[in-house]
Amino acid sequence: MSLDLTPVHRNLHTKVTFLGLEFEDLILVLALAALMNLLAHFAGNDAHFLGMPLNIFMEFVVPVLAVPFLILFKYGRPRGYLTDLVRSFFSPRAWCALERDSQQAEAYVVEEE
Template sequence: MSLDLTPVHRNLHTKVTFLGLEFEDLVLVLALAALMNLLAHFAGSSAQVFGMPLNVFMEFVVPLLAVPFLILFKYGKPKGYLTDLVRSILAPKAWCALERDSQLVQPYIADEEE
């Protein structure tokens, strides 16, 4: 009886990219398209940009322009940069340097007398 062999792919840890953008970046572009769709409906039906209706421009052209901007913005940056950037912006900030550190249990400088 022969042993069945299954090929194992060695690139399971590689990130999937499309047009040089990660999944999180494409989700951002889709969210931008949805936001532009909502904003276009508030402007009215008679507004036009470059001869096309504003809702078409906002829904399709703005997200399409966002893709090259993101590609240029992320050039040379590590994977997951945009996610880390958003997390650092939304993270709570330490506003006072005099506040005691809750994770520091030992002093940095030990007294000579001890």
């Protein structure tokens, strides 16, 4: 009796994207929508932008405009670029030890003859 083989097509290296954005980018858009929703409550009822009430613009239009902006911003950049960019803003700076110190006026090591 021969063994029946069934091909299973799995690729663990495929990029999971939605609208050309990664999962982390969509979380950023959702966070922006929540922030704009909070800020929209502080806008007055008589405030308008481009003929629509400012709170409607902030709640819906700003997050919708963020998606094409992120697509254009990330074009040609590697996967996880936005996460690395945000992480680089909050990580401590590591400076080069070979760089000349601009604040030190005297020589640190004095060579005696």
